[in-house]
Amino acid sequence: MTDAASAVLSVVLTVVVLGVGGLCAAAFGGVLAGPSVRHGLTLPLAETARLLRQRRRSAPGADLLLWRIAGAGLVLVPLLMLAVVPLGPPPVLDSAVGVVWFNTADVAVWALVWLLGWGANATFALVGAFRFLASALAYELPLMFALTAPAVAAHSLRVTDIVAAQAGLPYVVWMPLAFVVLLVGVAGFSVWGSLGPAAGPDLAGGVLGELSGPDRWLALTGRYLLLVAGSVFTAALFLGGGAGPLLPSWCWLLVKSAVLVAALVVLRNRLVLLRPDRFMEIGWLILLPAALLQLLVVSLLVTVGGWS
Amino acid sequence: MILPLVLIVAAALFCVGLYGALSQQVVVMVMMGLELMLNAVVLAAGALWLFLAPDVSGQVLVLVVLAVMTLEMAMGFAVAVLVHRTRGSDMTDQLTDLAEDPAR
Amino acid sequence: MNVVVFIIVFLVLALVAVVSGALVFVIDSMARATYALAISFVAVGGALVLFGLTYPGVITILMMIMEMAIMAVFMIMFMGMNPALIPMSMVHGQRPALVASAGLFVLLVVGILLAPWPQHPHAAPARARQLGQALMGDKMLVMMTISPVMFATIVAGVVLASHRTRYDRFGDDLDRRVASDPQPGGVGR
Numbered sequence: 049m050t051d052a053a054s055a056v057l058s059v060v061l062t063v064v065v066l067g068v069g070g071l072c073a074a075a076f077g078g079v080l081a082g083p084s085v086r087h088g089l090t091l092p093l094a095e096t097a098r099l100l101r102q103r104r105r106s107a108p109g110a111d112l113l114l115w116r117i118a119g120a121g122l123v124l125v126p127l128l129m130l131a132v133v134p135l136g137p138p139p140v141l142d143s144a145v146g147v148v149w150f151n152t153a154d155v156a157v158w159a160l161v162w163l164l165g166w167g168a169n170a171t172f173a174l175v176g177a178f179r180f181l182a183s184a185l186a187y188e189l190p191l192m193f194a195l196t197a198p199a200v201a202a203h204s205l206r207v208t209d210i211v212a213a214q215a216g217l218p219y220v221v222w223m224p225l226a227f228v229v230l231l232v233g234v235a236g237f238s239v240w241g242s243l244g245p246a247a248g249p250d251l252a253g254g255v256l257g258e259l260s261g262p263d264r265w266l267a268l269t270g271r272y273l274l275l276v277a278g279s280v281f282t283a284a285l286f287l288g289g290g291a292g293p294l295l296p297s298w299c300w301l302l303v304k305s306a307v308l309v310a311a312l313v314v315l316r317n318r319l320v321l322l323r324p325d326r327f328m329e330i331g332w333l334i335l336l337p338a339a340l341l342q343l344l345v346v347s348l349l350v351t352v353g354g355w356s
Numbered sequence: 357m358i359l360p361l362v363l364i365v366a367a368a369l370f371c372v373g374l375y376g377a378l379s380q381q382v383v384v385m386v387m388m389g390l391e392l393m394l395n396a397v398v399l400a401a402g403a404l405w406l407f408l409a410p411d412v413s414g415q416v417l418v419l420v421v422l423a424v425m426t427l428e429m430a431m432g433f434a435v436a437v438l439v440h441r442t443r444g445s446d447m448t449d450q451l452t453d454l455a456e457d458p459a460r
Numbered sequence: 461m462n463v464v465v466f467i468i469v470f471l472v473l474a475l476v477a478v479v480s481g482a483l484v485f486v487i488d489s490m491a492r493a494t495y496a497l498a499i500s501f502v503a504v505g506g507a508l509v510l511f512g513l514t515y516p517g518v519i520t521i522l523m524m525i526m527e528m529a530i531m532a533v534f535m536i537m538f539m540g541m542n543p544a545l546i547p548m549s550m551v552h553g554q555r556p557a558l559v560a561s562a563g564l565f566v567l568l569v570v571g572i573l574l575a576p577w578p579q580h581p582h583a584a585p586a587r588a589r590q591l592g593q594a595l596m597g598d599k600m601l602v603m604m605t606i607s608p609v610m611f612a613t614i615v616a617g618v619v620l621a622s623h624r625t626r627y628d629r630f631g632d633d634l635d636r637r638v639a640s641d642p643q644p645g646g647v648g649r
Contacts, residue, residue, distance in 0.1 A: 325645070371568070434617040441623060
């Protein structure tokens with residue numbers, strides 16, 4: 049196969065994994081929410097049909113340019129995140145700094161969610177935007193240190209190298225804290241579950257409240273895609289990527305990612321909502337020291353114990 | 357011809373930033389001007405690394421400039437918060453306590 | 461990479477960087493001004509990646525998007541009006557500023573054009589590992605200088621910005637066991 053064909057295959061695969069993954073996550077969430085399995089399974093498609101036909105509305109003075117950029121960006125960022133992950137064939141962008149690339153993409157969500165709240169020119173949406181930035185300050189630093197642990201162990205920032213380095217033992221076994229912290233970060237940048245007060249019901253939907261029609265569809269889709277992209281990346285970084293018996297490697301990666309997505313969807317409404325004033329302390333006093341401690345242990349094991 | 361081209365672009369960025377830092381009245385806007393000037397320094401440092409220094413020092417310089425940016429942001433915001441709390445605004449024109457001619 | 465492609469890509473990035481940098485001081489909306497600056501930084505980060513400085517380039521983009529997201533908060537906090545609706549013009553001494561910056565630009569360009577520059581870039585690749593080893597090796601002094609300055613900045617920033625001291629939190633004799641804070645915090649102290 050030529051280089052061009054393989055690159056096209058990688059791009060198509062990335063888009064398909066994200067799209068199908070997001071659809072499945074939304075359908076699973078629909079089934080959990082009830083009232084019937086059939087209703088839940090058709091919910092994502094029904095919502096899509098409804099929202100794409102709905103007429104757009106906006107408040108006077110809404111900053112439409114920034115608002116639309118935010119919605120479209122939320123769908124684009126997950127694609128950028130997955131571009132550095134090997135989904136079977138080589139990744140779209142086999143970057144030597146893949147981990148930092150992912151981090152950069154997830155920082156872009158700061159700007160996008162804030163703009164989503166700002167562009168609406170509505171009070172509750174803006175309050176939601178500020179809430180997101182506040183909780184982002186609490187999850188982002190622990191997330192960054194959690195990302196460094198596998199990179200230290202694999203002696204590389206390239207995601208392909210990190211996956212290859214886990215051929216013997218998945219990193220989750222000896223970096224459980226970093227794994228948990230990264231999953232909290234994934235929930236954070238997906239505005240998900242406990243970390244979703246930016247779009248909370250107490251704010252009448254917060255950053256999502258003023259959205260309608262295709263704009264709302266883009267933002268909701270972007271949230272599911274971020275969840276899927278974050279889970280696939282976590283599976284590659286901590287669960288050994290495609291390593292596993294019997295099944296082919298792309299299949300294993302999808303199974304592992306699906307388990308993570310399913311766990312996040314199940315936990316969505318089962319944990320208490322953490323407003324930033326509560327989560328700030330949790331992030332800085334629990335998650336950040338935990339991630340740093342994990343990094344210390346990993347560094348010692350790598351340098352003194354010779355682990356990799 | 358590539359290096360002079362990059363440096364001229366960096367000079368343009370620097371001068372736009374200088375204009376902003378000199379002409380803006382609000383502390384945060386002044387900081388945006390300073391950021392733009394440092395942005396130009398980053399660009400120039402990258403180009404100078406590419407053409408002059410095939411070792412790691414150019415990269416270290418870029419990282420130092422980034423660190424300077426964060427320090428500038430942190431202190432700038434802290435001062436802006438303090439000024440805003442004590443004076444109810446953050447216009448630079450009111451911060452003339454240390455000026456030689458207090459009438460200005 | 462082909463030199464022509466290199467120059468074209470660089471010119472596009474340069475145009476984006478300079479134009480969006482200038483827009484910062486032209487457009488009325490504070491949110492748009494802040495994110496115009498972010499775009500300028502992203503373009504410069506892209507130029508660094510183009511030069512082969514992948515790690516510093518991507519780090520620049522990461523940090524600057526973060527900084528601008530925070531900067532927007534301060535802009536809105538201090539301006540106290542809806543900038544999407546009201547045009548803002550808060551400038552002083554515009555003419556001297558224009559003269560100074562234009563003069564400096566001319567000076568810089570003359571200097572750049574007169575200086576003898578090497579014609580060809582070197583082919584040494586930039587590796588993040590190399591950078592890390594330098595910072596922990598023979599460039600250790602840089603790290604040792606930045607670290608205490610960063611720490612001092614954190615302390616100084618909090619001291620300047622916080623309006624509550626430890627006496628507000630722990631009482632006049634500092635004998636309150638649990639700090640009294642306006643927000644309870646999340647870990648049940």
